[in-house]
Amino acid sequence: METLILVIIGLLVAPLVGGLIAGLDRRVTAWFQSRQGPPIMQAFYDVAKLFGKEKMVVNQWQILCAWVYLIAAATSVALFFAQGDLLLVFFVQAIGAVFLVMGAMAAKSPYSQVGAQRELLQILAYEPVLILVFVGFYMVTGSFSIDAIWAQDIPLLAKMPLLYLALGYALTIKLRKSPFDFSTSHHGHQELVKGVLTEYSGPYLALIEIAHWYETILVLGVCALFWHTNVAWMAVLLLATYMLEILVDNTMARMTWRWMLKRVWVLGMGLSVVNLIWLYAR
Amino acid sequence: MFGSFIKKSRAKSPWIMHFDCGSCNGCDIEVLACLTPLYDVERFGIINVGNPKHADVLLVTGTVNHRNKKVLKNIYDQMPEPKAVIAIGACGNTGGVFREAYNVVGGVDKVIPVDVYVPGCPAKPEAIIDGVVMGLAKFAQKVEEAE
Numbered sequence: 001m002e003t004l005i006l007v008i009i010g011l012l013v014a015p016l017v018g019g020l021i022a023g024l025d026r027r028v029t030a031w032f033q034s035r036q037g038p039p040i041m042q043a044f045y046d047v048a049k050l051f052g053k054e055k056m057v058v059n060q061w062q063i064l065c066a067w068v069y070l071i072a073a074a075t076s077v078a079l080f081f082a083q084g085d086l087l088l089v090f091f092v093q094a095i096g097a098v099f100l101v102m103g104a105m106a107a108k109s110p111y112s113q114v115g116a117q118r119e120l121l122q123i124l125a126y127e128p129v130l131i132l133v134f135v136g137f138y139m140v141t142g143s144f145s146i147d148a149i150w151a152q153d154i155p156l157l158a159k160m161p162l163l164y165l166a167l168g169y170a171l172t173i174k175l176r177k178s179p180f181d182f183s184t185s186h187h188g189h190q191e192l193v194k195g196v197l198t199e200y201s202g203p204y205l206a207l208i209e210i211a212h213w214y215e216t217i218l219v220l221g222v223c224a225l226f227w228h229t230n231v232a233w234m235a236v237l238l239l240a241t242y243m244l245e246i247l248v249d250n251t252m253a254r255m256t257w258r259w260m261l262k263r264v265w266v267l268g269m270g271l272s273v274v275n276l277i278w279l280y281a282r
Numbered sequence: 283m284f285g286s287f288i289k290k291s292r293a294k295s296p297w298i299m300h301f302d303c304g305s306c307n308g309c310d311i312e313v314l315a316c317l318t319p320l321y322d323v324e325r326f327g328i329i330n331v332g333n334p335k336h337a338d339v340l341l342v343t344g345t346v347n348h349r350n351k352k353v354l355k356n357i358y359d360q361m362p363e364p365k366a367v368i369a370i371g372a373c374g375n376t377g378g379v380f381r382e383a384y385n386v387v388g389g390v391d392k393v394i395p396v397d398v399y400v401p402g403c404p405a406k407p408e409a410i411i412d413g414v415v416m417g418l419a420k421f422a423q424k425v426e427e428a429e
Contacts, residue, residue, distance in 0.1 A: 026324075030322070030324065030325075033319055034319055035319045035322040035324065035325070036322055036325040037322075037324060037325060038324055038325055038326070038327050039294075039327070042294075042295065042327050044291075045290075045291040045294040045295040045327055046291070046295045046327070048284075048287050048288045048290075048291035048295075049288065049291040049292050049294075049295045049338070051288055052288035052289070052291070052292060052364075053338075053362045053363065053364070054362035054363040054364075055362075056335065056360075056362045189330060189331070189332045190332075193331075193332040193333045194331075194332075194333055194336065197336075198333055198335070199335065200335070201335035201336060201362050202362045205336065
């Protein structure tokens, strides 16, 4: 019963908080550029407006792919809030990521195609890091279940600080922020005019936006597990992490996919492996 | 309730797309000036997108000629309803000083329906922002009439 309530809270609250974070993100970005920026509710206005637009699709595949992306993202958040298995959460969110790529590949447009290829490379970069972080959880707690993490009495950050840094790479890629925002970005005027999202419009674009809010909450949730002992410190950790993400987003330019693979595989996976060896040797 | 929130949101989140039908670049840089920190149209939720499928408002600058009228029509057709078109500058409105030229069709309204005309050579950023706001009122009215 308690699990069911947690799942319902997760499903309802995650998109609301995700949308607010997206709004705050734009405000802080505007502040960095000495502008005023849109209202904090802006992300909700955007999505509501998109729902009210004409349903235009290139082919039926896009509808399926947008829905599967949203359902997979929501399910992974629900599983996360149900204190489920981290590996299951990981695989369910991977299904969503793959369906986003499939939706982009379903359209003939070159922008969408190139965006899909780049999205695949991004998945290739962050998924191993994410799985190594989960392996780290396993080595500390002896289980992939989130329940086992809550049973720990000292914060995990003390035992796996390097894995947290590596998770920062995965977070930046997953949030599609600079320097890793080459499959799509929040600026519609990049060289790929939104890449994987080029061929989506109206309500289906709104579905993808909501799925993105869910994913934001999922990755921030994984970050939150690193300081589960104290809610205040958890909030400080999340705030600091997200502010750093926005700072990096605003100070870095977009890089090439080769740069990303080198950086994330060598540095991200290197940090993870060093931390894992340390956990093993201890 | 959700329906009224959608209606309210339309005016709060106009995504604009800018198409240049061979303007002298005067109006174009004024359009882009609206996006700079000085005018900061993003505070009204306006985003400049590069994709007609994401756009709500089409800003057209420059005279339409026989070569680009098909492109203009194509871009207009790719935008999902509800949408608004704003013609910017003397050339966009009527063809301007080029209207007698042999290759020129005339103003934007010769090819696609225009909702708002923003005069000027070049149009001032304030006038462009006013035009977008007026365009939003127009397309809210169009949606009401359709319903």
